[in-house]
Amino acid sequence: MAGRANQGIVWLSAIALLFPGAASLAVGNDSVRPEVAGDFPVASDVRLAGDLKQTRFILDLDKKIDIHAFLLTDPYRAVIDIPQVSFRLANKAGEAGRGLIKAFRYGLVMPGGSRIVFDLAGPAKIEKAYVLDAANGQPSRLVVELEAVDRAAFNRLLTRSSNPEPAKDADSSGPVADKPASLTGLADGRLVVVLDPGHGGIDNGTQASTGEAEKDLVLAFAVALRDRIEQGGKFRVVMTRTDDTFIPLAERVRVARNKGAALFVSIHADALPRHEGDARGATIYTLSDRASDREAERLAEAENKADAIGGVDLTEEPTEVADILIDLAQRETRTFSNRFAQLLMSEMKISTRMHKHPLKSAGFRVLKAPDVPSVLVELGYVSNKADLRQMTSEEWRSKTVRSVAKAVETFLAKRTVSVAPTDPK
Numbered sequence: 001m002a003g004r005a006n007q008g009i010v011w012l013s014a015i016a017l018l019f020p021g022a023a024s025l026a027v028g029n030d031s032v033r034p035e036v037a038g039d040f041p042v043a044s045d046v047r048l049a050g051d052l053k054q055t056r057f058i059l060d061l062d063k064k065i066d067i068h069a070f071l072l073t074d075p076y077r078a079v080i081d082i083p084q085v086s087f088r089l090a091n092k093a094g095e096a097g098r099g100l101i102k103a104f105r106y107g108l109v110m111p112g113g114s115r116i117v118f119d120l121a122g123p124a125k126i127e128k129a130y131v132l133d134a135a136n137g138q139p140s141r142l143v144v145e146l147e148a149v150d151r152a153a154f155n156r157l158l159t160r161s162s163n164p165e166p167a168k169d170a171d172s173s174g175p176v177a178d179k180p181a182s183l184t185g186l187a188d189g190r191l192v193v194v195l196d197p198g199h200g201g202i203d204n205g206t207q208a209s210t211g212e213a214e215k216d217l218v219l220a221f222a223v224a225l226r227d228r229i230e231q232g233g234k235f236r237v238v239m240t241r242t243d244d245t246f247i248p249l250a251e252r253v254r255v256a257r258n259k260g261a262a263l264f265v266s267i268h269a270d271a272l273p274r275h276e277g278d279a280r281g282a283t284i285y286t287l288s289d290r291a292s293d294r295e296a297e298r299l300a301e302a303e304n305k306a307d308a309i310g311g312v313d314l315t316e317e318p319t320e321v322a323d324i325l326i327d328l329a330q331r332e333t334r335t336f337s338n339r340f341a342q343l344l345m346s347e348m349k350i351s352t353r354m355h356k357h358p359l360k361s362a363g364f365r366v367l368k369a370p371d372v373p374s375v376l377v378e379l380g381y382v383s384n385k386a387d388l389r390q391m392t393s394e395e396w397r398s399k400t401v402r403s404v405a406k407a408v409e410t411f412l413a414k415r416t417v418s419v420a421p422t423d424p425k
């Protein structure tokens with residue numbers, strides 16, 4: 001313990017060295033301090049200390065905040081929920097860990113709420129998590145102290161104290177199955193398409209070596225696609241996110257079902273690890289219980305990890321959605337999903353390069369609404385230079401958006417004729 005106390009002192013002096021001007025930040029508290037970016041607290045620096053037995057995380061803040069800490073398992077994670085914070089940390093902050101913290105991520109998980117997720121090297125407990133007042137020339141600091149424990153102790157902690165509050169969106173997690181589509185989606189007579197830009201907030205998705213994140217590329221594409229479809233005026237568009245917010249997979253499915261969507265399109269961008277060679281082109285995925293090939297299996301596994309990345313535990317999700325078995329998906333829904341996938345491919349190949357096997361299937365969690373035809377489009381590979389150049393080009397985006405919009409409109413137009421707005425059950 002003495003060693004630990006020493007460590008603390010070393011830290012405090014290190015902070016003083018790093019922040020010679022900290023005193024002027026701290027005085028004056030709430031008086032005239034020029035604020036930027038919507039008055040959110042600003043996190044300006046982060047440090048890790050310690051070893052595999054004890055690890056400390058320190059985040060410098062410009063004001064005190066409330067925190068809520070809890071643990072998650074499979075994989076071992078510690079999560080700190082905080083009010084919305086502007087993170088102004090170094091670019092690669094969190095990628096390299098130390099001691100019990102393998103890596104950490106941070107970002108927005110909902111409007112007004114940010115989150116820090118630690119990937120742990122093994123079972124550990126949150127020995128302490130607190131926020132220090134600005135004092136003695138130091139800024140406010142969020143401090144998390146982790147201590148290694150054995151697996152049994154970790155599991156006890158999980159069941160006893162850390163019954164995490166699910167993300168706030170779970171408030172709306174009441175039964176959705178019995179909400180007839182005709183009451184929501186079709187209220188104004190127009191069919192609804194739900195566009196689902198993948199990832200967001202704390203979850204970047206794939207990332208190009210030059211820094212472009214999947215979450216930004218797919219959001220830009222989805223927004224342009226929404227505008228295009230809405231211009232047509234025939235169909236309504238609902239987005240699962242319109243900003244850089246993390247949305248759990250089950251919530252995306254819930255949006256599609258609650259809105260009585262006639263179509264759900266999840267938009268992503270893939271990446272291939274360097275050692276697996278180079279791949280390029282767009283791929284369209286539908287749901288199946290058995291992956292069509294290894295590549296599809298790898299991808300579904302990666303995409304299904306989004307919840308773990310965002311610090312959402314599958315067990316927190318209402319079982320009604322989490323337990324939906326693929327077998328229960330209505331045959332008709334699958335037929336429609338495949339029909340749309342075909343249609344989408346024939347339109348997309350006019351405007352963009354397709355993968356050599358452009359139609360695949362695998363067990364994507366986000367495609368599991370049993371009553372909403374759903375596809376997942378990988379626009380291309382951020383790991384491929386040519387694909388990345390396309391995906392960041394305005395010209396490519398607008399012509400590809402046109403093709404996707406055309407496929408959506410053709411598909412929905414047929415459904416309008418043949419499907420009366422009835423209760424899906």
Ligand SMILES: [Zn+2]
Binds near residue numbers: 199206214268
């Ligand atoms: Zn993705």
